[in-house]
Amino acid sequence: MTTQHSPEHGHHHHGGNHGNHHDHQHSNEQGMAEMLDLDAQLIKDHLQEIFAWTAGHQPGPSTILDLGAGTGTGTLGLARTFPEAGVVALDQSEFMLGRLAGKVKSLGLEERVSTLQVDLDAAWPELTDIDLVWAASSMHHMSEPASVYDRIAGTLSADGLLVVVEMDAFPRYLPRDLGFGTPGLEERCHAAAGSAKWNAHPDWAGPIREAGMEVVDQRTFGYAIEEDQKLVARAAHRWLSRMRDSLKDDLATAYLHALEVLLDDRDPRSVLARTDLSMRGSRTVWAARIAR
Structure with missing residues (x-):
């Protein structure tokens, strides 16, 4: 399994290397899915702004395709935003789509929302005349984005809209000075990850x-969430553990030590005991139509 997941959402779309152990892949996907669902809870209002902006550009789509749907945060948000539309959620992961299908069923949306398992690096679905194609944190996982964009152009209806969403940087959670260790731990981690x-x-x-x-419009939407410290702390804990596991060879000992302190639930300095966290970040969104 590569470590190039999007830290928030979207699921990676690399072909190939999926590990020999199905269990390893499954637990990896499960961890990823939990992170996506936790983030979705936290950034609800932020995403709502992006859905509303999308509806401003494309008020009444009847068909929507969510490319790289993950656990369905975008799919379900679009289904809510456009109550008349049929939505197809596409992902390469059977596990993620299974999780999404469970939500669709519990919300009684089976009539309107369907799932489609496709690895876009290998194949393209037989879909045409789609009014809204939504690709959130998924395009940067494609091995050949240019050919995916060509396919999207062929899939859109004449007045169709493409909306691409990407995070501008990794999310931040920590204050610069933690009260211990060298200030700037998070910046250091981000630089190493970069x-x-x-x-x-x-x-x-x-x-x-x-x-x-x-491109008919492009906008950056920022967010800073501090209300629910418990949820923010859980998201921070999950994200910092991924940083620690992936960057242990790239970070100086002092920084690794600080990460261990933050991740140690028994330590009063741990991230779960803090009340000065805020989840900060931004996404850039592009809206595009077929050039006339």
Whole structure:
């Protein structure tokens, strides 16, 4: 399993290397799914702003395709935003789609929401005339984004809209000075993750245009969430453990030690005991149509 998951959502779409152990993959996907669902709870209002912005550009789509749906945060948000629309949730992971299908059933949305398992690096679904294609934190996982954009252009209806969402940077949770250790732990971790080639946060305007579409709007939506400290602490704990596991060879001992303190539930300095956390970040969103 590669470590190039998006820290928040979307699921990776690399072909190939899926580990020999199904169990390893399953527990990895389960951890990922839990992180996606926790984040979805936290950033509800932030995502709601992006759905509303999308509806401003495309008020009444009847068909929607969610590319790289993960556990369905986007799928369900779109189904709520557009109560008349049919939504197809596409992902390469059977596990994620199973989880999504469970939510769809419990919400009574089976008539409107369907799932489709496809690895977009290997194949493309037989879908055309789609009014809204939504790709949130999924395009940077494609091995050949340019050809995916070409396919999207062929899948959109004449007045269809493509909305691409990417995180601008890793989310931040910690104050700069933790009260112990060297200040700036989080910046240091982000720098190490960046040089370890974790997710790039690409500017998609160029590739969208090259596929014969025009960007009709682009906006960055920021958020800072501190209300629910317990939930923020759980998200921070999960994220920092991924940092620790993935970066243990790239961080100086002092920084690793500080991470251990933050992740040790028995330590009063642990992230779960703090009340000065806030989850901060931003997403950039592109809206595009087929160029006339």
